[in-house]
Amino acid sequence: MQKFKVTFLPDNLSVAVEKDKTILAAAISAGVYINSNCAGDGICGRCKVIVNQGQVHSQPNGIITAQEKKNNVYLACLTTIHSDLEVLIPDSSRINFDKLTPEELEERLSGLYSKAEDIQSVKAKFQDKVFKHSPFATKLYLELPQPTLNDSISDLERLYRALRSFGEFPVVATGLFNIRQLGELLRDYAWKVTVTLGRRNDAVEIVLIEPNDTTARNFGLCFDIGTTTISGQLINLNSKKILGTKATYNQQAAFGSDVITRIVYAAKTDGLEKLHNAVSDTMNQIIKDLVSEHKVSLFDVNCIVCSGNTTMIHLFLSMDPAHIRREPYVPTANFLPVLRAAEAGININPRGLLSCVPGVSSYVGGDTTAGVLSSGIYQKEEPCILIDIGTNGEIVLGNRDFLVACAASAGPAFEGSGVTSGMRASSGAIQKVSINKNDFSVKYSTIQNKLPRGICGSGYIDLLSEMLESGIIDKGGKIKAAGKRIRSTDNGVEFVVCFKEEIQAQADIVINEADIENLKRSKGAIYSATAILVKHLALEFSAISKIFIAGGFGTYLDIEKAINIGLLPDLERSKFVFIGNSSLAGSREILLSSQAMAMADALASKITYFELSVDPGYMEEYSQALFFPHTDLTKFPTVKF
Numbered sequence: 001m002q003k004f005k006v007t008f009l010p011d012n013l014s015v016a017v018e019k020d021k022t023i024l025a026a027a028i029s030a031g032v033y034i035n036s037n038c039a040g041d042g043i044c045g046r047c048k049v050i051v052n053q054g055q056v057h058s059q060p061n062g063i064i065t066a067q068e069k070k071n072n073v074y075l076a077c078l079t080t081i082h083s084d085l086e087v088l089i090p091d092s093s094r095i096n097f098d099k100l101t102p103e104e105l106e107e108r109l110s111g112l113y114s115k116a117e118d119i120q121s122v123k124a125k126f127q128d129k130v131f132k133h134s135p136f137a138t139k140l141y142l143e144l145p146q147p148t149l150n151d152s153i154s155d156l157e158r159l160y161r162a163l164r165s166f167g168e169f170p171v172v173a174t175g176l177f178n179i180r181q182l183g184e185l186l187r188d189y190a191w192k193v194t195v196t197l198g199r200r201n202d203a204v205e206i207v208l209i210e211p212n213d214t215t216a217r218n219f220g221l222c223f224d225i226g227t228t229t230i231s232g233q234l235i236n237l238n239s240k241k242i243l244g245t246k247a248t249y250n251q252q253a254a255f256g257s258d259v260i261t262r263i264v265y266a267a268k269t270d271g272l273e274k275l276h277n278a279v280s281d282t283m284n285q286i287i288k289d290l291v292s293e294h295k296v297s298l299f300d301v302n303c304i305v306c307s308g309n310t311t312m313i314h315l316f317l318s319m320d321p322a323h324i325r326r327e328p329y330v331p332t333a334n335f336l337p338v339l340r341a342a343e344a345g346i347n348i349n350p351r352g353l354l355s356c357v358p359g360v361s362s363y364v365g366g367d368t369t370a371g372v373l374s375s376g377i378y379q380k381e382e383p384c385i386l387i388d389i390g391t392n393g394e395i396v397l398g399n400r401d402f403l404v405a406c407a408a409s410a411g412p413a414f415e416g417s418g419v420t421s422g423m424r425a426s427s428g429a430i431q432k433v434s435i436n437k438n439d440f441s442v443k444y445s446t447i448q449n450k451l452p453r454g455i456c457g458s459g460y461i462d463l464l465s466e467m468l469e470s471g472i473i474d475k476g477g478k479i480k481a482a483g484k485r486i487r488s489t490d491n492g493v494e495f496v497v498c499f500k501e502e503i504q505a506q507a508d509i510v511i512n513e514a515d516i517e518n519l520k521r522s523k524g525a526i527y528s529a530t531a532i533l534v535k536h537l538a539l540e541f542s543a544i545s546k547i548f549i550a551g552g553f554g555t556y557l558d559i560e561k562a563i564n565i566g567l568l569p570d571l572e573r574s575k576f577v578f579i580g581n582s583s584l585a586g587s588r589e590i591l592l593s594s595q596a597m598a599m600a601d602a603l604a605s606k607i608t609y610f611e612l613s614v615d616p617g618y619m620e621e622y623s624q625a626l627f628f629p630h631t632d633l634t635k636f637p638t639v640k641f
Contacts (some may be wrong), residue, residue, distance in 0.1 A: 001018045001019065002018070002019045002611070003016045003017060003018055003019070004016070004018075004019060004054075004082075004083055004084050004085065004540055005084045005085075005174075006023070006026045006030070006081060006084070006085045007026060007085065007086050007087070007584070008011075008032045008088075008089060008124070009052070009086065009088045009089070009411070010088070011030075011089075013030045013031065013032055013034055014030065014349075015029045015103040015349035017081060019080075019081060020080045020081065020082075021080065021081055021131065021334055022040070022076065022078070022080055022081070022196075023045055023049060023056070023074070023076040023077075023080075023087060024036055024040055025081050026075040026081060026205070027076060027087075028254055028255075028274070030231055032089065032093065033094065033095040033251065033253070034047045034049065034076050034089060034093055034183060034254065034255065035092075035094065035095055035253075035639050036076070036077055036192050036255065038043070038077075038252060038256065038257075038261060040077040040265070041077070041261075041293045042061055042063070042075055042077050042078040043063075043108045043157060044257075044406065044418065045063040045075065045413070046093060046094055047075055047076040047077050048068070048073050048074070048075060048076070048090065048092070048093050049066070049073070049074055049075075049076045049079075049087050049088065049089050049090070049093060050071065050072055050074075050087070050088040050089075050090065051072045051074055051079075051085060051086070051087055051088075051465075051615070052072070052074055052086040052087065052088055052554075053086040054081075054082075054083045054084055054085035054086060055082040055083040055085075056074060056079045056080060056081060056082060056083075057079070057080050057082055057086065058074050058075065058078055058079040059078040059079075059247040060304065060541070061075060061078060062137035063075060068092060068197050069192070069545065071197065074386050075434065076093075079475060080200075080511070081396075082178075086494065087093055088458060088508065089339050090278055090551055091453075091506065092507065093176070093400060094304075095253055095254060095437065097334045098148070099158070100586070103432060104108075105633060108260055111349075112377040115402070116403055118123060118534060119264040119376065122573060124262050125229075129391050130288060130595035131589060131592070131595040131596040131599070132356070132593055132594075132595050133592060133593060134237070134592075134593050134594040134595065135218075135237040135303075135357065135592050135594075135633075136197055136198065136199055136220055136239060136303040136305060136353065136590070136591050136592075136594075136597070137197065137198045137199075137207065137218060137219060137220060137302035138169075138196070138198075138218070138237070139194055139195070139196050139197070139214065139215040139217075139218045139238075139302075140163065140194065140195050140215070141168060141192075141194050141199065141213040141214075141215050142162045142163070142192070142193055142194070142195060143191065143192050144162050144186065144191040144192075144193070145158075145191070146191055150454065151201045154438055155183050155186055156174075156179060156182060159174055159182070159193075159195070159206075159209075163195065163197075163206075169197075170202055170203050170208065170296045171202070171203040171204070172203070172205075173186060173203050173204075173205050173206070174206035174209075175205075175206075175351070176206060178206055178208070178209050178352070181207060181209070182246075182573070185209060185211060188211070188505075189211040189212060189214060192211070192213060193209050194210045194212065194213055194215055195207070195208070195209050195210075196208040196209075196218070196302050198222070198302065198303060198338070198352075198353040199353075199594055199597065200338040200353060200461075201335075201338055202465075202506070202577075203614070204231045205353075207302060207349075207351050207352065207353065208302070208317040208351055209351065210538075214300075215238070215360060215480075215557060216238070216374050217237065217296075217297070217300040218235045218236070218237045218238050218300065218302060218303060219234060219236060219237060219243075219291075219296055219300050219301045219302065220234075220235050220291075220301065220303045220304060220305070220591050220592075221233065221234055221235065221236065221287060221301060221303070221305075221348070221591075221611045222301040222304070222305045222307075222584060222587035222588045222590075222591045223283060223305070223306045223584070223587065224303065224306075224307055224308065224367065224370075224583040224587060225250070225279060225283075225306055225307070225308030225312045225313070225316055226308065226309075226312070226367070226390075227250060227252075227257075227258065227259060227311075227391050227392070228249065228253070228307065228390075228391075228424060228585070229247055229249055229250060229389065229497060230247065230250050230282050230283060230286065230579060231246070231247040231278070231563035231584050232244070232245070232246050232247070232283065232286040232287065232290065232300075232400075233246075233584065233588060234290040234291065234296065235296060235301075235588065235591060236289075237303075237581075243290070243294045243296070244290045244292055244293055244294050244590075246286040246311070246366060247286075247288055247350065248282060248285075248286065249424070250278070250279065250290055251278040251279075251281070251282050252275055252278045252279060252315070254276060254278070254298070255271075255274065255278070256517045257391070257412045257415075257417040257418070258411070258412050258417075259309065259311040259324075259391070259392060260325055260389045261311070262311065263316065263322065263324060263325050264310060264325075266315065266320070266321055266322070266404065267322060268588070272315070272318055273318070275315045276315055276316065276317075276318045276345070276630075279315060279316045279624070280316070280344060280345040280346060280537050282344065283346060284345075284347045286360055286615045287296070287301070287346070287347060287348065287394075287627060288347070289628075295446070295506065297349055298347060298349065299349050300349070300351060300387055300588065300596065301349055302348070302349050302352050302353070303341075303348075303350040303353045303354070303355070303591070304341050304346060304348060304352065304353070304354050305354075305355050305356075305357065305587045305588075305590045305591040305593075306354065306355070306357065306366075306587065306589045307356070307357040307365075307366040307367045307369070307370040307583045307584070307586060308365060308367050309359075309363075309365035309366075309367050309368075309392060309394075310324060310331050310334070310359045310363065310365035310366075311324055311362075311365075312365070312367075312597075313336075313356050313359065313365060313366060314331065314332060316344060316356075317336070317344055318344075319332045320331070320332065320630075322636065324362040324363075327360075329361070329362040329363070329566060330359070330362065330546055331359070331362050333605065334358055334359040334360065334361070335358045335601070335604065336355075336358070338353050338355050339353070339354045339355075340352070340353065340354065341353065342387055347407045350538055355590070357369050357370045357575050357586065357590060357600055357601060357604075358586060358604035359604060360405055361605055361607050361609040363392055363394075363404075363407035364396075364405045364406070364407055364607070364609055365394075365605075366600075367388070367583035368386075368388065368394045368405060368582075368583075368584075368607075369586070369604045369607070370388060370582065370583045370585070370586025370587050370590070370598055370604055371386055371388060371396070371405065371548075371550050371579075371582035371583055371599065372396055372398075372586075372603050372607065373586040373590070373596060373600055373603060374379040374579070374582045374583075374585035374589060375548045375550070375582055377396065377399065377403075377546075377548065378398065378400060378403060378548070378603055378606075379399065379400050379401045380400060380545065381514075382399060382543075382544075382546075383397060383398060383537075383544055383545060384397075384398070384399060384544065384545050384546045384547070384548065385400045385529065385530065385533075385534075385544055385548065386548045386550060386582070387526070387545070387547060387548070387549055387550065387568075387623060388545075388550040388551050388582070388583075389410070389414060389457075389550075389551060389567075390414075390415060390551060391406065391410060391411060391412045391415055392408075392409065392410070393405055393408040393409075393410040393525065393526050393528050394406075394407055394408075395407075395408060395526075395529050395533055396534045396607065397530075397534060397537060397544075400638055401606070402537075402538060402604065403605050403607045403608065404533060404536070404609075404610050405608070405609055405610065406520070406529050406532075406533050406609070406610045406611070406612050407612075408525040408526050408528075408529035408530075409525055410453055410522045410523075410525040410559065411518065411521065411522050411525070412524050412560070413457075413460070413515075413518040413519050413521075413522040414457035414460065414519070414522050414523075414634055415457055416429070416454065416456050416457065418467040418518050419460070419511070419515040419518055419519065420491070420494075420510055420511065420512055420514075420515050421454045421455050421497070421509040421510055421511065421515075422454055422455055422456070422460070422515075423453060423454030423455065424448060424458055425454060425457065425458070425556065426456075427446075427447055427448040427453075428446055428447065428448070428450040428451060428452055428454070429446060429447045429451050429452075429453065429454055429455065429456035429459060429546075429555040430444045430445070430446050430447060430452050430454070430455045430456065430459040430497065430498075430509070431446060431447050431458050431459045431462075432444060432445040432457055432458075432462055432558075433459055433467055433470075433473070433497070433554070434462075434467055435463075435466040435467065435470045436470075437469070437471070440470060440472065440481065440483050440485050440495075442485075442497055442498070443632065444459070444497070444498070447556075447598045451503050451504060451505075452497075452498050452503050452505075452509055453505070454509060455497065455509065455511070456556070457556075457557075458556035458557050458558065459556075460511070460519055460569065461557065461561050461562050461565060462559065462561050462598040463497065463511060464516070464519060464561075464565045464628065465558075465560075465561035465564040465565050466561075467479075467495065467511075468564065468565070468628050468641050469564070469641060472486070472495060473516065475627045475628045475629075475641070476600045476627060476628075477513065477516040477517060477520050478493075478513060478627065479492070479493040479494070479495060479513060479516075486495075489512055491512045491513065491514040491515075492512050492513030492514055493513055494510045494511065494512035494513070495510065495511050495574075496509070497509045497514075498509050498513060502529045515630055520626055520627075520628070521566040521582060521626065523565055523566055523625070524566070524622055524626045525622065525623035525625075526567055526568075527566055527567060527568070527569070527625045527630075528618065528621040528624075528625040529612055530568075530569065530571070530614060530617050531625075532615055532617065532621050533610060535617070535621075536610060536615065537567060541569045541570075541571055542571075544569075544571065544575065545575070545576055546575055546576075546578050547568070547569075547576050547577070548569070548577050548578070548582070549576060549578050549579065550580070550581070550582040550583070551581065551582075552581075557578070559573055559576050560573070561634065563629070563630060563638070563639065564628075564639050564641075565613075565628050565629055566625060566627070566629030566636065569640055570629075570636040570637060573598050582618060586600070628641075
């Protein structure tokens with residue numbers, strides 16, 4: 001088949017692709033990532049590119065304006081290649097997968113306060129007990145007695161006997177690789193060896209046998225595989241010390257911004273493989289960077305624990321996720337056996353083990369289980385709520401007697417997707433906003449104090465609250481005021497947050513009525529899901545002891561303004577607690593303790609999944625939440641607009 005050369009600017013990267021391939025497909029092949037929130041369906045309009053040279057064919061759509069057509073602007077997902085091309089990707093269409101800076105990491109991965117705290121002190125403050133240190137992989141140094149005529153058991157039995165002198169082990173097993181080298185290894189090194197033991201389901205496996213004493217070199221990894229961000233930590237399994245943390249954006253974003261679009265993409269030819277590789281390649285790069293910076297050999301990294309929502313784990317392990325979105329919404333697996341990391345394409349010790357935190361259902365995954373574990377709500381006497389505000393917002397209500405979870409289809413608006421000037425919470429994102437009530441002038445702060453590039457989720461919450469308080473929008477989200485910052489567009493009236501001349505940008509940073517509608521639906525989904533869950537268990541919000549807010553989102557969240565717009569219930573502010581990346585924290589606890597691993601299994605079995613769509617009152621509750629803050633203002637007595 002005829003192939004053409006496509007060159008992407010300003011990267012100056014080229015790739016040869018077959019005729020009739022889309023520009024989006026060519027960009028992915030070249031390692032250039034273009035915004036495509038809809039996974040190439042041509043409906044989000046985020047993948048606009050400029051064709052400087054060459055012939056293309058584009059399907060008609062209503063997203064490209066007449067003026068853009070004159071300027072050779074096309075949607076990359078709907079435009080096929082018919083000659084050699086030169087394509088310019090503007091900043092507004094790019095996905096930057098840069099690693100997060102150390103400052104961003106500290107903000108995103110911090111504990112219960114704005115600054116990171118040691119895991120032990122955090123758990124001592126908010127949890128009744130700290131799990132016993134018994135890591136996923138353990139090293140033991142053995143000096144075996146040499147065989148004699150009076151002690152002539154086999155080499156393998158001799159090894160097992162020595163192990164059991166340390167205590168009672170479940171069934172001990174090992175692989176043929178270790179058995180084949182055992183006889184020579186023991187005799188060459190005077191019967192002095194180190195065995196690496198890994199917990200593999202209900203048994204203990206001898207993962208590796210090494211000569212002499214290597215017990216000081218025992219490391220593991222924990223990962224949170226998020227829809228937006230992948231975070232990893234390198235841990236010294238002996239000391240429990242966190243040696244390093246890395247995070248970067250999930251490159252699957254090139255195939256869709258949410259789990260549903262990625263499930264749809266997985267059904268395409270090679271789609272599942274591409275989605276798997278996007279995750280495994282990202283994780284391997286994080287691992288490579290961590291071990292290099294901390295001078296650790298990959299051979300000494302013996303295990304890894306991963307948490308993530310159900311779809312992310314399916315894609316990571318190359319399991320077909322199709323039935324997650326088809327009624328009755330059944331995943332391939334919630335509880336997975338311990339695997340070899342190599343089976344998932346992860347580069348650690350070739351015989352190293354991989355465990356995935358168990359999930360609850362198709363839309364309440366292992367990240368929620370890990371969050372329940374690390375927050376400690378399963379130990380509380382009074383009912384507590386855990387809220388992870390994200391594309392698929394998970395909510396858990398419970399205490400030591402019960403745990404019930406649901407998933408709110410909030411959409412990606414609060415993660416900066418599907419809104420005109422939205423972006424993730426990274427450098428240059430507007431995170432704080434205030435508006436002068438008299439002239440509607442805007443003051444703002446950005447992450448890392450950089451020039452503004454867009455607005456992240458916490459910035460949108462501030463902005464909506466300020467627009468309400470200033471009278472710019474009414475409780476239905478319509479822009480009613482007039483002024484130099486307010487103008488009419490095809491997407492309804494818009495409010496200009498930053499003029500492009502002020503920020504040296506190509507376009508103004510704005511919010512329009514279509515954006516407000518998206519944000520209103522997102523906040524309504526979170527609040528109504530929480531309210532229905534409380535009502536379903538015959539409780540009142542006043543009975544809730546604590547509301548734990550998980551994820552990097554909470555780092556910048558202003559509780560007062562979140563209540564003002566009706567995202568969170570109107571409760572005493574002291575009841576709200578930020579707990580950072582609870583998914584990663586839970587994975588780390590499981591990595592470091594077999595007790596935590598067993599508890600995670602027990603919690604995933606204990607949590608009851610509540611399907612919101614079957615509750616007869618849910619749609620009414622959701623409809624009432626589609627106002628700022630709510631149609632029933634008695635539920636928000638402290639909000640005064």
